[in-house]
Amino acid sequence: MGRWEPNARGRLERAALELYSEHGFEQTTVTEIAKRAGLTERTFFRHYADKREVLFGNATSLEELLVGALNGAPESAAPIDAVAVALDAAAAVFEDRREHSQKRQKVIVANAELRERELIKLASLSAALADALRGRGVADPAASLAAEAGIAVFKIAFERWGGETNQRPIAQLMRESLDELKAVTAGK
Known part of the structure; x- marks a missing residue:
């Protein structure tokens, strides 16, 4: 195996998702993920703190995208319309990743620890949006309410x-x- 392999993060993400889908999150080891990706465990830990983070490694990018939009x-x-602009930006990224997102969500739904981690991620996104709204001069509780509502819209959608079967x-x-x-x- 060479010293450097291109797209290690993407390969690890794909390998982990495949293995989690095939065998379950609990039954999959970091060793198996690295092997499936054609990488070493050491490379895995250079990119991710643990096997959960493979599913949540893009959370920072999503937060930056939402806040930037x-x-x-x-x-x-x-405020809610500014949040809608952020949601539109996120939608553009997710649209090309439907199959991946569906597989990822099935893995998360099947595991309580991952569901908890997903809720933490959503809370973090809400806090970042609320901070951005405050930065635009929106006072609380309006900033927090608009951000929480936006994340609820995101989650439901x-x-x-x-x-969806009709795509x-x-x-x-x-x-x-x-x-x-x-x-x-x-009230309608």
């Missing part, structure tokens, strides 16, 4: 998208979920 929303946008785009499902939220809060 929210910060790019027009200053005149209402993502679950619908992952289970509707996630962006459409996010807009529909946001419209539903607005209708619920308007």
Whole structure:
């Protein structure tokens, strides 16, 4: 095996997801993941702290994408509309990864520890969006409420998208979920 292999993170992510899908999260070892990826355990640990993090390694990138898009929303946008701009940016990234996202979600749903980690990730995303809204001058509790609502919209749309058989785009499902939220809060 050579000293350097291109796209080690991607290969580890794919190998882990395949193994988790085949054998379950608990039954899969780091050694098996590294071997399937054609890499060493040492390389695995250079990229990930543990085997859970293979499923959550892109959380920082997602947070940066959401916050960057929210910060790019027009200053005149209402807080929930600025969050919607962030959700649109996320939808564009996820659309090309439907199969991967569905497999990943099945693995997460099947394991309590991973479900907990997913909730922590969503809470972190909400906190980052709330901070970004505060940076735009939105006071609390409006900043926190808009961020939490946005993450709820994201979560519901993502679950619908992952289970959809008619292949509707996630962006459409996010807009529909946001419209539903607005209708619920308007009392319609």
